[in-house]
Amino acid sequence: MANTYNKNEVRLGELSNLRRLAYFAAVVETGSFTAAAERLGITKAVVSQQVARLEQEFRTSLLVRTTRKVQPTESGQAFYVRCARILGEAEEAFGELGEAVVDPVGTLKLTAPFDYGISRVVPAIAAFSKRYPDCKVDAVFSDQTLDLMSGSIELAIRVGWLKDSDLQARQIGTFRQLLVAPRALRSKIEKLTSPEQLADLPFVANTALREPLRWDFTRRETERISLSGQASIFLDTTLAVREAVLQGVGLSVLPDFAIADDLATGRLIHVLPQWQLPVGGIHVVFPSARFRPVKVRAFVDVLASQEKARYASEAPG
Numbered sequence: 001m002a003n004t005y006n007k008n009e010v011r012l013g014e015l016s017n018l019r020r021l022a023y024f025a026a027v028v029e030t031g032s033f034t035a036a037a038e039r040l041g042i043t044k045a046v047v048s049q050q051v052a053r054l055e056q057e058f059r060t061s062l063l064v065r066t067t068r069k070v071q072p073t074e075s076g077q078a079f080y081v082r083c084a085r086i087l088g089e090a091e092e093a094f095g096e097l098g099e100a101v102v103d104p105v106g107t108l109k110l111t112a113p114f115d116y117g118i119s120r121v122v123p124a125i126a127a128f129s130k131r132y133p134d135c136k137v138d139a140v141f142s143d144q145t146l147d148l149m150s151g152s153i154e155l156a157i158r159v160g161w162l163k164d165s166d167l168q169a170r171q172i173g174t175f176r177q178l179l180v181a182p183r184a185l186r187s188k189i190e191k192l193t194s195p196e197q198l199a200d201l202p203f204v205a206n207t208a209l210r211e212p213l214r215w216d217f218t219r220r221e222t223e224r225i226s227l228s229g230q231a232s233i234f235l236d237t238t239l240a241v242r243e244a245v246l247q248g249v250g251l252s253v254l255p256d257f258a259i260a261d262d263l264a265t266g267r268l269i270h271v272l273p274q275w276q277l278p279v280g281g282i283h284v285v286f287p288s289a290r291f292r293p294v295k296v297r298a299f300v301d302v303l304a305s306q307e308k309a310r311y312a313s314e315a316p317g
Helices: 020-029 033-040 044-058 076-098 114-131 183-189 238-248 256-265 293-316
Strands: 064-066 070-072 106-112 135-141 155-160 168-175 177-182 202-206 214-219 225-230 231-234 252-257 268-269 280-286
Touching: 020 033, 020 044, 020 070, 020 076, 033 044, 033 268, 064 183, 070 076, 106 114, 106 214, 106 293, 114 155, 114 238, 114 293, 155 168, 155 177, 155 293, 177 183, 177 238, 177 256, 202 238, 202 252, 231 238, 238 252, 252 256, 252 293, 256 268, 280 293
Parallel strands: 106 135, 106 155, 202 231
Antiparallel strands: 064 070, 155 280, 168 280, 177 252, 177 268, 214 225
8 A cells, every 4th residue: 555645654844834835825826836936035946846745745636737827626725725724823823923022123125105215214214223223124115016915025105095905004194295386487486376377387297196287276175276287398206307397397296205305495486385285195005914023013113203203393383
């Protein structure tokens, strides 16, 4: 009976290999070895080898491989359900263990929009690093929305209005959108009393926005005017738009955190300050999980405290 599978032949050390179970679960969840490898941050060959080893040890086909997709067999689906349960329990166990860690350690990987990242996240990283020197920070600043489900990024800062998703989010602050103009246009700007008078003025469009040339103004919560501007230049980042406005190209709408110094020094002028644009939110977004590593919670606390202090310093009176 040498060829008969005997469960006693499977070594306990191999059954407890959570990494191999995670590889198999990732393949089932993503539907391909390539996507699973990308999520896990390893090579496709490693994932394929480890899953094949599982099948060899149990002498059972766990996956059906086609040119388009990888799907679990009946046995594979039953095994996946148990794997998911085991991995979930392991995540909770490690999360509870992390609660005992006093100070953050390891490397925290985060992402943020380029403009907010430069002006707000970098100071938060500096404060965090001084407070917790044993924890490293790896930040990716990009105006592209990066996939948090890949597992390589532990938190993302999103600025604006969140779309519905399975991710968990915490709002830590707000920002104002301000219509601004270069100092060279001061004589024209000072005569304006309504957004309707802006139609003939040149605009710089930020194409990273969903509607870069449509703005909804309100005054005293009862007056509303929607404006569609005419752009002379189209740019795809907030910092590029800011620089174009500073160079005198035209007007644009920019977030307050990106132009606070320019307004304070008079390099830019706040146009129609009696009219307000919609207020946006600053959110920290996480992959869905029951527990957060200490380093994640500690950094969010630093950033949230920074935002609270900024709000208090800008509040009237």
